[in-house]
Amino acid sequence: MSQAIEFLVPRESVLSRRAAIIADLADLLPPECLVHEPRGLAPFETDAFISYRRVPLAVALPRTTTQVAAVLKYCNRYDIPVVPRGAGTSLSGGAIPQEDAVVLCLSKMTRILEVDYANRAATLQAGVTNLSISEAVGIDGFFYAPDPSSQLACTIGGNIGMNSGGAHCLKYGVTTNNLLGVKLVLIDGTVIDLGGKHLDAAGYDLLGLVCGSEGQLGVVTEATVRLIAKPEGVRPVLFGFETCEEAGACVTDIIAAGIIPVAIEFMDKAAIEICEAFAKAGYPLDVGALLIVEVEGSEAEMDAMLASIVEIAGRHGVKTVRQCQSATEAALIWKGRKSAFGATGRIADYICMDGTVPLGKLSYVLNRTSEIVESFGLRVANVFHAGDGNMHPLILFNANDPIEAANAEAAGNEILKLCVEAGGCLTGEHGVGIEKRDLMRYQYSQADLAQQMEVRAAFDEKWLLNPSKVFPLDGRA
Amino acid sequence: MSQAIEFLVPRESVLSRRAAIIADLADLLPPECLVHEPRGLAPFETDAFISYRRVPLAVALPRTTTQVAAVLKYCNRYDIPVVPRGAGTSLSGGAIPQEDAVVLCLSKMTRILEVDYANRAATLQAGVTNLSISEAVGIDGFFYAPDPSSQLACTIGGNIGMNSGGAHCLKYGVTTNNLLGVKLVLIDGTVIDLGGKHLDAAGYDLLGLVCGSEGQLGVVTEATVRLIAKPEGVRPVLFGFETCEEAGACVTDIIAAGIIPVAIEFMDKAAIEICEAFAKAGYPLDVGALLIVEVEGSEAEMDAMLASIVEIAGRHGVKTVRQCQSATEAALIWKGRKSAFGATGRIADYICMDGTVPLGKLSYVLNRTSEIVESFGLRVANVFHAGDGNMHPLILFNANDPIEAANAEAAGNEILKLCVEAGGCLTGEHGVGIEKRDLMRYQYSQADLAQQMEVRAAFDEKWLLNPSKVFPLDGRA
Numbered sequence: 001m002s003q004a005i006e007f008l009v010p011r012e013s014v015l016s017r018r019a020a021i022i023a024d025l026a027d028l029l030p031p032e033c034l035v036h037e038p039r040g041l042a043p044f045e046t047d048a049f050i051s052y053r054r055v056p057l058a059v060a061l062p063r064t065t066t067q068v069a070a071v072l073k074y075c076n077r078y079d080i081p082v083v084p085r086g087a088g089t090s091l092s093g094g095a096i097p098q099e100d101a102v103v104l105c106l107s108k109m110t111r112i113l114e115v116d117y118a119n120r121a122a123t124l125q126a127g128v129t130n131l132s133i134s135e136a137v138g139i140d141g142f143f144y145a146p147d148p149s150s151q152l153a154c155t156i157g158g159n160i161g162m163n164s165g166g167a168h169c170l171k172y173g174v175t176t177n178n179l180l181g182v183k184l185v186l187i188d189g190t191v192i193d194l195g196g197k198h199l200d201a202a203g204y205d206l207l208g209l210v211c212g213s214e215g216q217l218g219v220v221t222e223a224t225v226r227l228i229a230k231p232e233g234v235r236p237v238l239f240g241f242e243t244c245e246e247a248g249a250c251v252t253d254i255i256a257a258g259i260i261p262v263a264i265e266f267m268d269k270a271a272i273e274i275c276e277a278f279a280k281a282g283y284p285l286d287v288g289a290l291l292i293v294e295v296e297g298s299e300a301e302m303d304a305m306l307a308s309i310v311e312i313a314g315r316h317g318v319k320t321v322r323q324c325q326s327a328t329e330a331a332l333i334w335k336g337r338k339s340a341f342g343a344t345g346r347i348a349d350y351i352c353m354d355g356t357v358p359l360g361k362l363s364y365v366l367n368r369t370s371e372i373v374e375s376f377g378l379r380v381a382n383v384f385h386a387g388d389g390n391m392h393p394l395i396l397f398n399a400n401d402p403i404e405a406a407n408a409e410a411a412g413n414e415i416l417k418l419c420v421e422a423g424g425c426l427t428g429e430h431g432v433g434i435e436k437r438d439l440m441r442y443q444y445s446q447a448d449l450a451q452q453m454e455v456r457a458a459f460d461e462k463w464l465l466n467p468s469k470v471f472p473l474d475g476r477a
Numbered sequence: 478m479s480q481a482i483e484f485l486v487p488r489e490s491v492l493s494r495r496a497a498i499i500a501d502l503a504d505l506l507p508p509e510c511l512v513h514e515p516r517g518l519a520p521f522e523t524d525a526f527i528s529y530r531r532v533p534l535a536v537a538l539p540r541t542t543t544q545v546a547a548v549l550k551y552c553n554r555y556d557i558p559v560v561p562r563g564a565g566t567s568l569s570g571g572a573i574p575q576e577d578a579v580v581l582c583l584s585k586m587t588r589i590l591e592v593d594y595a596n597r598a599a600t601l602q603a604g605v606t607n608l609s610i611s612e613a614v615g616i617d618g619f620f621y622a623p624d625p626s627s628q629l630a631c632t633i634g635g636n637i638g639m640n641s642g643g644a645h646c647l648k649y650g651v652t653t654n655n656l657l658g659v660k661l662v663l664i665d666g667t668v669i670d671l672g673g674k675h676l677d678a679a680g681y682d683l684l685g686l687v688c689g690s691e692g693q694l695g696v697v698t699e700a701t702v703r704l705i706a707k708p709e710g711v712r713p714v715l716f717g718f719e720t721c722e723e724a725g726a727c728v729t730d731i732i733a734a735g736i737i738p739v740a741i742e743f744m745d746k747a748a749i750e751i752c753e754a755f756a757k758a759g760y761p762l763d764v765g766a767l768l769i770v771e772v773e774g775s776e777a778e779m780d781a782m783l784a785s786i787v788e789i790a791g792r793h794g795v796k797t798v799r800q801c802q803s804a805t806e807a808a809l810i811w812k813g814r815k816s817a818f819g820a821t822g823r824i825a826d827y828i829c830m831d832g833t834v835p836l837g838k839l840s841y842v843l844n845r846t847s848e849i850v851e852s853f854g855l856r857v858a859n860v861f862h863a864g865d866g867n868m869h870p871l872i873l874f875n876a877n878d879p880i881e882a883a884n885a886e887a888a889g890n891e892i893l894k895l896c897v898e899a900g901g902c903l904t905g906e907h908g909v910g911i912e913k914r915d916l917m918r919y920q921y922s923q924a925d926l927a928q929q930m931e932v933r934a935a936f937d938e939k940w941l942l943n944p945s946k947v948f949p950l951d952g953r954a
Contacts, residue, residue: 117733118837119866142735163677174677176685177654190924198833198896199865200640200651200689202903202913202920203929203947208653208685212677229735256594258619258706300777356675360595388676389596426679436679443679447667451936452680458931470680 021080022058025102028070033108035059044085044103048150049093049435051351056083056097061108065183065191065221068104072219073189075102081467082187084215086127086158089150091352092433094162094214094469101467104219106157112136113222119197121180123224126157130164133225142227145172148429149338157220163212165429167337168294170387171262172228174429176211181224184210184217187460197224209455214431215466217459231296234262236333237306239313240287240320244268244382247289248363250316251386254293255359259308264387265292265337268366271344271383271394278343281336282329284320291386292337340383341394349399350381353412354430355419356390365422369393372414376407390428391419417442432470440472498557499535502579505547510585512536521562521580525627526570526912528828533560533574538585542660542668542698545581549696550666552579558944559664561692563604563635566627568829569910571639571691571946578944581696583634589613590699596674598657600701603634607641610702619704622649625906626815634697640689642906644814645771647864648739649705651906653688660699661687664937674701686932691908692943694936708773711739713810714783716790717764717797721745721859724766725840727793728863731770732836736785741864742769742814745843748821748860748871755820758813759806761797768863769814817860818871826876827858830889831907832896833867842899846870849891853884867905868896894919909947917949 022036035041036058045053057080062068075082081101088095097103109125115137116122122133122144130151133144147166148154154164160182165174172178181195195207210217241247251264267275267283267290276283283290291313295305310321324330344350357365366382373380373395384392393415397408416426416439426436426443440449453471456463499513512518513535522530534557539545552559558578565572574580586602592614593599599610599621607628610621624643625631631641637659642651649655658672672684687694718724728741744752744760744767753760760767768790772782787798801807821827834842843859850857850872861869870892874885893903893916903913903920917926930948933940 116835116837117735118729119835120732120735163682165677173654176682177650186924186928190928192922192925192928196900196902197835198901199867199905200642200833200902202909202917203926204694204932205640205653205685205689206929206932208682208688209932211685212682217681227735229737252595255597258594258597258704260706298778298781301775304775356677358593358596358674360593390676423673424675425673425677428676432679440679445669447663448669449680451663451667451669452683454935455681455683455686455932458935459928 018057021078024074025058025060025071028074029060029062029067033061033063033067035061044088044097044105047088047090047093047095049091049096049433052093052096052434054097054099056099056101056103059103059105061105063108065185068185068219068221069189069191071102071104072185072187076187076189076462076464079462079464081464083466084161084219086155086161087129087153089154089158090162090433091354091430092427092435094431094433096434098468106155106221109221116197117142117227120227121197121224122227123222124156125222126220127155130154130156130159137227141230143230144225145169145178145228146175149341156223156225160211160220160223161213161215162431163429165385165388165390167263167265167385170264170385171260176208178226179207179211179223180226182207182210182220183222185219185221187218187465195224212431214433214470216456216470217465232298233302234294234296234330235302236292236294236324236330238283238320238322238333239291239293239318240284241289241316241318242287244289244366245363246316247291248366250291250313250318252359252362253312253316254309255387257308257312259305261293261295261305261309261387263292263294266382266384266386268382270379270381271340274343274347274381275336275340275383278346279332279336279339281332283336284322287319292333337383344381344394344396348396350394350396351408351412353391353393353395353415354427355416355424356388356428357419357422357424359389361422361424362386362389365391365418368418369415372418373411376411378404378407378411385428388428389424413439434469437470438472440470495534498555501551502535502537502548505551506537506539506544510538510540510544512538521574521582524565524567524570524572526568526573526910529570529573529911531574531576533576533578533580536580536582538582540585542662545662545696545698546666546668548579548581549662549664553664553666553939553941556939556941558941560943561638561696563632563638564606564630566631566635567639567910568831568907569904569912571908571910573911575945583632583698586698593674594619594704597704598674598701599704600699601633602699603697604632607631607633607636614704618707620707621702622646622655622705623652626818633700633702637688637697637700638690638692639908640906642862642865642867644740644742644862647741647862648737653685655703656684656688656700657703658701659684659687659697661695661697663695664942672701689908691910691947693933693947694942709775710779711771711773711807712779713769713771713801713807715760715797715799715810716768716770716795717761718766718793718795719764721766721843722840723793724768725843727768727790727795729836729839730789730793731786732864734785734789736782738770738772738782738786738864740769740771743859743861743863745859747856747858748817751820751824751858752813752817752860755823756809756813756816758809760813761799764796769810814860821858821871821873825873827871827873828885828889830868830870830872830892831904832893832901833865833905834896834899834901836866838899838901839863839866842868842895845895846892849895850888853888855881855884855888862905865905866901890916911946914947915949917947
């Protein structure tokens, strides 16, 4: 009995509870849909945030909504936390498990259930990857618009959980603007259908509420998304400036003129150098800031929009305007941009912030960001969705140096507070997850947070779904 | 004491409670912001639904968020129902009061607080009318996109409550797609800010949830909305067909080809005749169905899109294609369409349904709608947002004939059930209100409704805000 003193619960009880849960889950799922051996659990310890690792109790990999419902109903009955997971590409730790949790991973639910062009819609299981939607309908001239940099791997279920964005969301909106319906399994196993292929819906917009709720209100097993017809042509154009201020002011003036290109991406000198070294994208190296502006439509439309943009850029002292001469060059331009995080990872450890700011504050926030990071003795590279005001400063550091790691985290927090002070918010597309939960008090008043938690409790009274995310750990109502 | 037997509560108590509430409200509001005399209350008895009338206890007309908060806090403390109201243009009875309710009317809050082109946003008090937003920014080349037919009168607060749409929402989306933030007063008087001029927001999308919640989650006092740059040109074009089937199939094929005009409005023969007689819009009278397709952009863009649409219309036997020759003609075309309800009201009483259907079912639902209405011995005119699948059958009847009135309501219910069966929903833009509350069981399972009511209770535990709307009266959780 002396051993029992070391544990709040007798060790035998903990072990036998774990064994009992695994045995129970084995009754609910086929053998290939349940992982509980240490080697099998290892890939589920963390996600793309990687700052934390926890080995979960077990991983359920259901193939059907019925199986998802059975697992949730079981976990709800026995008060077992559940961490929903797609491909584990979360940059905010949204899919990192707790040790006492069952990970509910939707990655085996990969069927495209219906493509319906008359309603511009496709219905998919939650584990379908983002890119495979566009691949499935590309031959018919359609695509799915939100395009996170991880689109080769990330799933539509995860995109819904985090309300994911991407470079092309300036024109087409983020996930919530392209989501028509979901099948949602509640924590008690009830299955509800939200939205559909029709306009709007009677009653409350629970679909919009679920999108971006980080797996805390229920588990999405199917989604119906909007398809968009491919434009006649697309053309990314590079605009090089001496300074970030000029590039930032140019972005603000493009938007203020009412011009909405498909994308306006921003790279500072550090980001240009990192990406060019990796991707050989043909970026100019003699500039201090680069905008990738993509326009689309007919040749005439693209020419007209570009003429307006070139005129605005001229007012801000643009140094280089480079149109690509071929589809290969265009693909290279995007390859450089989309590999920014990977290319950065080759030269240093980094953390990527995701704050958003009103466009009028872009230059100010960029300047202050540099000052903040330098004050911690670190370097920063900025590569982000400028048209949306969605900043992504990458703070470079050496993860083997605990002081640098702590400084990077502190600098990141200062930057996010800066975004909030400037009238923006903590996250544009990566979600709160673990990373930003303690900063939520900085964004929201106690009344704001209390109301969000009331809504959460209306779906999951016992806080079993992804329990340690989004809200400050000490702040539960 | 014998009188008391007639009342659940002694009559004196009822009267004195009313007097006490009015006296208390008079302490919270300046004299010109409180209405309680019978003559003053009359305009607040009903809204554009007009099928029901109830004289409310009192009407509060606050000028500030602080006053709104004071009234709500007071009503919450003393369990007094509150019915929020904008301009009272609801077609579903969303603003009709109860006899024991205080109407909280935002119509004195009419200030435009900020116009910010750099962030494509305007911030307004809730009582600002829809059209006055576009009027305020029109001189600078911008507009606010959602355009209900009642836009001259209806307020942005009411638009948010009902998630209002309009003819031009095919391209630009409905209210929820154009809303960036609100100031929301909760039933206990707490003021929270949702959203803002930045992309997305950390935590749950309570902004999206509040939009379309019919005043049941809180009272919006300020709104920040998206501004859009006016296109270079716009051109409405008339397409006349022999039959509704041909016109419906043409709409489906336009959308399935990935073409998104600004608007695709549909009128059947009855609607054409009614509108033409009223507005002299120049509609062809020798066709069985008419589409108003509006394209926008440069001359070249409009030409290109129209060429594609004309080609598709040709495949469906289009009989007449008429481009307007002047801005005056264009304005007349829209005047005809937007006056459809008023023009119908000149020749008969009518009820207007608001169901939506997936586009592939448009022709089928139109046919069945005619059969249903004829089976009740009544006539129907169809005039609606076809590109969105948002039907508006107007069922014509004589309100002085109680049998016709009952038949009209019964036919309406059958039509809405038909929309749900076809994969659509009860309401596209008018809301549930009183009109469709009992049909909600037809759209939703008990689990669906229970979850919506849980969410409602998370904002307003005592069900004081607009209490008798949206949900079936016998269905409260």
